[in-house]
Amino acid sequence: MKLFWCPKTRAVRAVWMLEELGVPxxxxxxxxxxxxxxxxxxxxxxxxMGKVPALEDGATRIWDSGAICAYLADQNPGAHLAPAVGHPDRGRYLQWLMYTNSVIEPAMAEKLSKAPVSTVAHGWGSYELMLDTLRAGLxxxxxxLGERFSAADVMLGTACHFLRQFKMLESDPVVFPYVDRCAARPAFQRAMALEVLP
Ligand SMILES: N[C@@H](CCC(=O)N[C@@H](CS)C(=O)NCC(=O)O)C(=O)O
Structure with missing residues (x-):
């Protein structure tokens, strides 16, 4: 399995996910x-699209961090990083797995570019609505998902890490402790250690 990757990009999500799985x-x-x-x-x-991360696994090719995390979790059910199809948590897992790329990132882009807000028309609502909903979820x-760590946390954890790193939040009683919990995981630390050009 090959991961096309570059340090200091969203590829860190795929690296963290692979490190959680411990697969070669x-x-x-x-x-x-x-x-x-x-x-x-x-x-x-x-x-x-010429973007990283991208994964090549046999004939399978995926070029989106969320899709890569979903794929890897499902391919490795023994790692328990995704509730199985039919599990009561499966829907909630999918909802949050997709929240990063469908809501957090567009809301961040809107905020950073000072684009006009249109909570009703834009699928991501607004930056504030995105944050309030995330805080309530966490x-x-x-x-x-409560006690259970999953691939959704890899996506959300990196997004929250970027929110803090880009100083888009001054401090936050929910988001910052969540990032700290993610950062305490050995697989996260291994992924961060790889965030340099070889
Ligand atoms: N939705 C994609 C976005 C990937 C993406 O935009 N990656 C950036 C780096 S963070 C990239 O490769 N940019 C290079 C380019 O577009 O030329 C994902 O989450 O994987």
Whole structure:
């Protein structure tokens, strides 16, 4: 299994997920700031948009961090990083697994670019609505599904880490302790240790 990756990008999500699973994988560095590196045919076959992370697993190619985390969790049921199909938590898991890329990230982009807010028309609501909903979801803790850590926490945990890193939150009684819990996980620490150019 190959992970096309670059430090200091959303690829850290896939690295953290793979480290949680403890499965063997090869990291292939694609420097996204280098036009020639991005033209690498094997990379473009795995990532038509030229974005990282991208995963190649046999004939399977996936180029979205959320889809990669969902795929890896389902491919490795023994790791218990996703409630199985039919489990009562499956729906809640899917909801939160997708929240990062469908709600948090667009809301962050809206805020950073000072784009006009349209809570009703925009699928992500607004930055404030995104945060309030996230805080309410995390209130039960320690993880988004309660006691059970899952791939949804890999997605949300990295998004919350970025919110703190980009100083989009001054301090937060729910989000910051959640990031701290994520950061205490050995797999998160291994992923962060790889956040440098080789
Ligand atoms: N929705 C995608 C977004 C991936 C993405 O935008 N990656 C950025 C780095 S964080 C990238 O590869 N940018 C390079 C480019 O677009 O040229 C995901 O979550 O995997």
């Amino acid at each position: 994988y090869e990291r292939v560095l694609i420097d996204i700031r280098d036009v020639q590196a991005k033209a690498n045919p094997a990379f473009r076959a795995a990532s038509p 209130a039960g803790g320690p993880w988004i």
